[in-house]
Amino acid sequence: MPEGDNVYQAARRMNAALAGKRLAASDFRVPAFATLDLSGWTVLEVVSRGKHLLHRLAPPGPDGAAAPGPEGRLSIHSHLSMEGSWQVYAPGERWRKPAHTARAALTTEDGTSAVGFSLGMLEVIATAEEGDAVGHLGPDLLGPDWDPARAEANLRAQPDRAVGLALLDQRNLAGVGNIYRCELCFLARVHPATPVGDVPDLAGMVATAKRLLEANKARSRNTVGGFGPRNGTWVYGRTGQPCLRCRTRVRHGTLAEPVPGTGTRLGDTRERDIYYCPSCQPLR
Ligand SMILES: [Zn+2]
Secondary structure (H helix, E strand, C coil), X not given: CCCHHHHHHHHHHHXXXXXXXXXXXXXXXXXXHCCCCCCCCEEEEEEEECCEEEEEEECECCCCCECCCCCCCEEEEXXXXXXXXXXXXXXXXXXXXXXXXXXXEEEECCCCEEEEECCCEEEEEEHHHHHHHHCCCCCECCCCCCCHHHHHHHHHCXXXXXXXXXXXXXXXCECCCHXXXXXXXXXXXXXXXXXXXXXXXXHHHHHHHHHHHHHHCCCCCCCCCCCCHHHCCCCCCCCCCEXXXXXXXXXXXXXXXXXXXXXXXXXXXXXXXXXXXXXXXXXX
């Protein structure tokens, strides 16, 4: 499951490879957009919003260059979900993932391409309507709209909800995935099932989330460098190993909640693994 900093890195890589270039070809392998052809369109920029990616494109003007105004611009909106990735390829380079998992391929006039594999979601929308697609997101930990007070207020709006679930809900704050959720609870010494209203320093947790993602956004691997020891994790994925603070064995469990009326579950819509130290993070 990509965290916000992975998606941020993917956007940065694609922006460096594509921005300002005109597309020679586009290939959307989802039924709704199978006939859409964006050749001749110019990639303006690629940005991330929480765990969503937006490729913004301008249509060709009368001279073939990008039309200057905002009219008619389109955004390719995608979400990496559990297994997805976007990769950049030099001209002629072989794809590193199976072709049948490709959902979108964009090729610029210089032969550079960006290919989205196993995307959880892919749609092409008017750039002016991006708000409908990602407007439900809370403040983005790595975005221009970051607002810690608003993120904290969003979390506090449901004081009885488990903090481990509230942190994953992208409507509260955007960018925390399961690894960071577990590490944040450890660093704050709270059990993930602790109700939000009982967390002693919620503002501190929000500030730590921001620090973690900022510290890792330039790194190539998904680590919690600068916080976890030796660039590893404190508890995530360490079931049965000694806690790095107190030597108690790290435990594994699950945390899930029903969504009223649908019978499905929240927290990216499924039950998710939690890792915690029962001594450092007692459930009060
Ligand atoms: Zn411990």
